[in-house]
Amino acid sequence: MSTLDADLIPEAPPPAGADAVVAGARPATARLLGAALAAGLLAAFASGPAGEAVYGRYAPRLSATAGIPTPGEAAAATARYRAGVVAESSLAFGLLGGFLGLALGAAGGLAGRSPRSAGAAALLGGFLGAAVAVAAVQMAVPLGLRLQPPDGDDLVAAVLLQGAIAGLAGAAAGSAFGLGFDRRSLPRALVGGLVGAVAGVVAYQLLGALAFPLAETSKPVAASAPARLSAHLLVAAFTSAGAALGVAARPVEGRSLATPRPPRREPSAPGRGNK
Secondary structure, three states: OOHHHHHHOOOOOOOOOOHHHHOOOOOOHHHHHHHHHHHHHHHHHHHHHHHHHOOOOOOOOOOOOOOOOOHHHHHHHHHHHHHHHHHHHHHHHHHHHHHHHHHHHHHHHHHOOOHHHHHHHHHHHHHHHHHHHHHHHHHHHHHHHHHOOOOOOOHHHHHHHHHHHHHHHHHHHHHHHHHHHOHHHHHHHHHHHHHHHHHHHHHHHHHHHHHOOOOOOOOOOOOOHHHHHHHHHHHHHHHHHHHHHHHHOOOEOOEOOOOOOOOOOOOOOOOOOOO
């Protein structure tokens, strides 16, 4: 067979079914990133207003005391304050984690062209995102309240506290995105979601110091509605971007998703030589 004949042989078509996603039919990085960001922003615009509807419901009521409160009354007031902060933080982060896991799970499945995976990953992501976020709040916020006074405004402590909670919730949401897209992408999507969520908290704290200096953004839940919405938007956007980039960077047979596969050629038929 001549070289000209070999050049005329068409390339082998990519494998059908789910393997086509692995063998070169994956969406481009920009498209994957856009789908994840759209899902994350939808989750933020859902969780933010939902949290606003019940904001302040768990704030402790003020009780009048005659003169200086006794040690028992002060301890009871402190306990009520901490319980209210934990309850409100659980609601805020739980809503964000649940909606974000739900949206990213669905987006990952749709990006992987598998509606069945999209539904399963969305349900699992919504449950895990909410559960992990609430569990993280229950562990981290009481510890943070003991280490930092109620009137404290420590930026480093705020990043550590909120970053730990958002990072775990972002890891759960990123896992849902990876599970929906391709189970082999799950570890990288998990790490990407975690890193992205922490980066979102850092961006939120920097924005809060500049744009919302009186909103108490160092606390688990800020004191103004624009600051609270910006927290949802930034954490959701950075988490989504991190999960998508983690999936897009996963090597496939030694190549990244952004690297095209080289063309395949059919081997020459046995027993036939060059003309």
